[in-house]
Amino acid sequence: MSGLVLQLKNVVLSKEMMALIILKYNSFHIKRIMKFPTQTILWWLLVIAIIATPRLTNLNVFYARDELTIWSWSDQFSQAIWQGDLAGTLTMSDYPGIPMFWAQTAFLTFKYQFPALFPDTFIPVEQLTQARSLAFLAERRAVAGLLGTIQLLLVVGLLRQPLGQGGALAAAIFLGLDPFTLTEARLFRLESVSANFICLSLLTYFRFRQQARLRWLIFSGVMAGWAISSKTSAGLVVPAMVLLWLWESWQRQSKPFNFVNPLNNSLVWGGSAILAFGLIWPAMWIQPINALQHLFTRGLTQVSEESVWHGDVFFWGQLFDQDPGPFFYPVVLAFRTTPLMWLGLLAALWLLMRHRQAPQRELIGGLLLYAMLITLELTLILSKVDRFLLIIFPALSIIAAWGVARLPTNHRLLSLITLLVAQLIFTLPAHPYYFTYWNPLLGGGRVAMNSLPMGSGEGLDLAMNYLNQQPNAAQKTLVCGGSQPWCERIFKGTTLRSATYGDGSWFAADYASLYISHVQRQTYPPAVVNFLMAQKPLYQADLQGATYAWLYQVPQVDYVAPPETDLTGLGRLLGYSFNSQTIQRGQTLTMTIWWTNLGAGVENLRLRWVDNYDYGYEWGQALATPMPDYAHLPTDQPAILASQLHLTIPPETPPGDYQLRLGFTQSPIEFKLPEASSRLTVSNIAISQPMTLTVNDDQQTINQAMSSDLKLLAYIPSRQPLNVQSPIWLAFYWQASSSTTNQMVHLRLLNQSNQIVKEWEGIHTQGQYPPAAWQKGEIVKDVWALQADSTVPVGSYQLAVSLDDNDSIYRLPLEVWSQPINYDLPSMQVQQTTDFGSRLKLLGYDLFLDIQGDKKQLSPIFYWQSLTQFSQPFELELTLLVANTPVQSWRVPLAEGKTDWKAQEIVNTAYHFPVQIALNTAYNLEIALVESTQTHTLRLENIQNHLSVRLK
Numbered sequence: 001m002s003g004l005v006l007q008l009k010n011v012v013l014s015k016e017m018m019a020l021i022i023l024k025y026n027s028f029h030i031k032r033i034m035k036f037p038t039q040t041i042l043w044w045l046l047v048i049a050i051i052a053t054p055r056l057t058n059l060n061v062f063y064a065r066d067e068l069t070i071w072s073w074s075d076q077f078s079q080a081i082w083q084g085d086l087a088g089t090l091t092m093s094d095y096p097g098i099p100m101f102w103a104q105t106a107f108l109t110f111k112y113q114f115p116a117l118f119p120d121t122f123i124p125v126e127q128l129t130q131a132r133s134l135a136f137l138a139e140r141r142a143v144a145g146l147l148g149t150i151q152l153l154l155v156v157g158l159l160r161q162p163l164g165q166g167g168a169l170a171a172a173i174f175l176g177l178d179p180f181t182l183t184e185a186r187l188f189r190l191e192s193v194s195a196n197f198i199c200l201s202l203l204t205y206f207r208f209r210q211q212a213r214l215r216w217l218i219f220s221g222v223m224a225g226w227a228i229s230s231k232t233s234a235g236l237v238v239p240a241m242v243l244l245w246l247w248e249s250w251q252r253q254s255k256p257f258n259f260v261n262p263l264n265n266s267l268v269w270g271g272s273a274i275l276a277f278g279l280i281w282p283a284m285w286i287q288p289i290n291a292l293q294h295l296f297t298r299g300l301t302q303v304s305e306e307s308v309w310h311g312d313v314f315f316w317g318q319l320f321d322q323d324p325g326p327f328f329y330p331v332v333l334a335f336r337t338t339p340l341m342w343l344g345l346l347a348a349l350w351l352l353m354r355h356r357q358a359p360q361r362e363l364i365g366g367l368l369l370y371a372m373l374i375t376l377e378l379t380l381i382l383s384k385v386d387r388f389l390l391i392i393f394p395a396l397s398i399i400a401a402w403g404v405a406r407l408p409t410n411h412r413l414l415s416l417i418t419l420l421v422a423q424l425i426f427t428l429p430a431h432p433y434y435f436t437y438w439n440p441l442l443g444g445g446r447v448a449m450n451s452l453p454m455g456s457g458e459g460l461d462l463a464m465n466y467l468n469q470q471p472n473a474a475q476k477t478l479v480c481g482g483s484q485p486w487c488e489r490i491f492k493g494t495t496l497r498s499a500t501y502g503d504g505s506w507f508a509a510d511y512a513s514l515y516i517s518h519v520q521r522q523t524y525p526p527a528v529v530n531f532l533m534a535q536k537p538l539y540q541a542d543l544q545g546a547t548y549a550w551l552y553q554v555p556q557v558d559y560v561a562p563p564e565t566d567l568t569g570l571g572r573l574l575g576y577s578f579n580s581q582t583i584q585r586g587q588t589l590t591m592t593i594w595w596t597n598l599g600a601g602v603e604n605l606r607l608r609w610v611d612n613y614d615y616g617y618e619w620g621q622a623l624a625t626p627m628p629d630y631a632h633l634p635t636d637q638p639a640i641l642a643s644q645l646h647l648t649i650p651p652e653t654p655p656g657d658y659q660l661r662l663g664f665t666q667s668p669i670e671f672k673l674p675e676a677s678s679r680l681t682v683s684n685i686a687i688s689q690p691m692t693l694t695v696n697d698d699q700q701t702i703n704q705a706m707s708s709d710l711k712l713l714a715y716i717p718s719r720q721p722l723n724v725q726s727p728i729w730l731a732f733y734w735q736a737s738s739s740t741t742n743q744m745v746h747l748r749l750l751n752q753s754n755q756i757v758k759e760w761e762g763i764h765t766q767g768q769y770p771p772a773a774w775q776k777g778e779i780v781k782d783v784w785a786l787q788a789d790s791t792v793p794v795g796s797y798q799l800a801v802s803l804d805d806n807d808s809i810y811r812l813p814l815e816v817w818s819q820p821i822n823y824d825l826p827s828m829q830v831q832q833t834t835d836f837g838s839r840l841k842l843l844g845y846d847l848f849l850d851i852q853g854d855k856k857q858l859s860p861i862f863y864w865q866s867l868t869q870f871s872q873p874f875e876l877e878l879t880l881l882v883a884n885t886p887v888q889s890w891r892v893p894l895a896e897g898k899t900d901w902k903a904q905e906i907v908n909t910a911y912h913f914p915v916q917i918a919l920n921t922a923y924n925l926e927i928a929l930v931e932s933t934q935t936h937t938l939r940l941e942n943i944q945n946h947l948s949v950r951l952k
Helices: 002-007 015-025 027-034 038-056 067-082 098-113 125-130 134-177 179-185 191-211 214-230 232-252 260-280 282-286 288-305 328-336 339-354 361-380 386-405 412-430 444-448 460-468 484-488 516-521 526-533
Strands: 312-315 318-321 477-479 494-496 511-515 539-543 546-553 571-578 582-584 588-597 605-610 618-623 639-648 656-664 679-683 700-705 710-716 728-736 744-750 756-763 779-786 795-803 809-816 830-836 840-852 855-866 875-882 885-893 906-910 924-930 935-940 948-951
Touching (some): 038 134, 038 179, 067 125, 067 134, 098 191, 134 179, 134 191, 134 386, 134 412, 179 386, 179 412, 191 232, 214 232, 214 260, 232 361, 260 282, 328 361, 328 386, 339 412, 361 386, 444 546, 460 484, 460 511, 484 494, 511 516, 511 526, 526 639, 571 656, 588 605, 618 639, 700 809, 830 935
Parallel strands (some): 477 494, 582 679, 840 948
Antiparallel strands (some): 571 588, 588 639, 605 656, 700 710, 710 728, 728 779, 744 756, 795 809, 830 840, 875 885, 924 935
């Protein structure tokens, strides 16, 4: 050709001479051009439009599960290629995804060669792994969509001969517009690419069967190798190929059975697949053993031994442990296919049975056999996900296309147009969220959301976009109901993980979201789900009849409790608010509390307010009651609720700072509240006339002038005797008859001989609100903490109260005892009143079996009440029996170090005994109370019925 150009360099050619030259030297190319008339070109343009349009448009929506992970693997592969690091192409990928990674690398290379073509998404290569916005993801999805488009164009090209032009166009419609196929074809994931390679492998193998040309067999093997290099699950095609070879052997058999040709075919096919697998993956060139071992441990073994759900699988309205059973994929197939596909499949089956000599029978029958075998193989694998079934959808689409195309019709073109319109009717409503397509004949998304796992990220982006439109969105915080990256890369504000639902810290957020996949699998705490869904959502993403995401406003509180602010077995504190933390004397504090009932009951939440001193005198308390919207909640189930309480500050309360303590009536242990959120400031009020003391049953009236300007009106005696172990509280009510000065208060403990054995002194209210600040007629409550020391003997005393330089003294009785006394009856598992002689009574008991590993410990708690006052040590002997046969026995002090008993006091004694006990055996426990001269016994029958097992 170059010689011809030189000869004609200076010659003016006529049109006729030019035509002759072209015909002479390019007749071959002219013939090829003539094979593509306008009609064929238009046909291909239509096919390209059908396949490419849904794969390359509106790709900047939501983040799908696994995409970000695969994206990072792809970037790792690209960087390794650019750096010449062949070993670096062995990424952490489980799949391994090599053809897709090559396509992405080619795109990135082109992008960095021509940055001007990408003004909005071009970034320095050093920042490649940091750019994860939807705009960048859309580019990567477009590359995947383009790769899938090329694959399907090859598939359609291979189908023109066996199915004809009409059948191939029908196949393009099914392959290009099937909604379930589009779910993966538009994502940066690998199922679609792998499935298309398998389809190409099958079609070229059947082309080999038809034409007996070796190139088709080799091409089939190469496609299979690339399919497996895309996703190891494509290896499931190998058993299908083995069956095809056996089928071929059966057809070729003479006598005896002949395996020669199929064996040769399998060797060529398998060798081509292995070679293609090795050549496309650079890591296989230098580290083949490491690469294969990586695939085996990260891919095949993991899929076969562990569900990708890592736990419960939602199916048919319930949760299954790992494997949902053999009906999972048939149900998925029914819901994920269109009525058109079922029409085509049924027509194909009818044609196969009716026309046994149909020229496409081997192709269609082989594809059908493949689809059935793959479905069976997938069913036998532990890990079950609906997208895994995509591997058979190209085959099903071809079968359906053949069936529809062979239906009787007088207007083939009109039939194809009708097919295209009908397919669009099913597909377009789901655009661009093709995951939301569910077979409308089975109830669509409304039924599917209660039957099959749903949610790969679709819909959550709509909730994020809604939030971004709200005022000050960038300053807000959201609990992401799905995977946190799905939210944080779209939402302008701050996101928290859904794990915060478990520790209570989610209450610090402004918004909370739930996502369908997590709701189905019950990964959220049920109390959180019930609480949120009882509210009207700010927004919910409804797509194709199913709700995918819910968005709620989190109650706004003054203070959010720290994570895991729990009282085990009782409740968890979430947050709380006050009408004000500065309250005037005589006014009411209102507190709204958000909390989780974990067993305390909704009526037992209690607020106490105490002073700021070490021992914390309780100035008052109030019980919280559920707010009306939560009054209906069951008291014996975990539930989140809002309770409210009202605490009136008595007028005689000294102004100053106090502490709030929140807990439950059943337990002395209270929530740990941050200091700022637990402070209560009582402010002073001006009085215009003398105050009147409100008399209650606890007060002892005195009404005695202690000086010229101070009167002692009353006092509240302590329920506890004065003792060494802990302080007791005495509260005095003073009234200023006129303006006064600060005076020292003297409290002297007097014995029977009127001798001072202990003395306390100080300013009223310990100087917090001294008398000099009191108003005329004002009443002030003055609290004293008193504690004995070891030098004060047990006995009855008097406490003398007086002021400086005044002769007025008031004496009140006071008893000294060895330890504090409890008269309150606690809650217990079993109440059983039994007298043990004339001194002690058993009120009841708790029985716990603590299990830690293979160690077991019997932990009983007994509740005793003294019938009289006495001093006497006791021992307790416990015997564990099976029927009447002793198994183990223990002898311990009844109450370590306790000898003095007050009449009617209640003492609980707890023990821990190592045991060898079987939970399915009946046991009795014999209790013997041993005094110096006698023993009292009680047998508890069948204690296993009352055992509470605690796992540690």
